[in-house]
Amino acid sequence: MDVIMNIAALGEVEAKAAERDKLAKLRASASKLDSTSDGRMFGNVPSGAQAAKVLRDAVTSLAQQASEGGQAVDDIRSSAATAAQIGEQSDMAAEQALAQARRSVLA
Secondary structure, X not given: OOOOOOHHHHHHHHHHHHOXXXXXXXXXXXXXXXXXXXXXXXXXXXXXXXXXXXXXXXXXXXXXXXXXXXXXXXXXXXXXXXXXXXXXXXXXXHHHHHHHHHHHHHO
């Protein structure tokens, strides 16, 4: 069974996955919101403390999901980089074997 690897596409996946600044910005924003979401942010509004708790819980959940998403993206980037490296090494080994075979035939 022949396996054909698109090394350029794997490299592109790695590069695109590395450009995940949006997740980092989302985590930073969630952190800022979390630090300001105490009962005072709602002033003297009735149930302000309850609203702050709901907001804190939502922000905590958002931050956790962004973190997990970031880990998944890191895993994808790492896997794509490893696969591209394996493909490049395989190509080099195949070129060396082919060159050796040509030398043997021509000798």
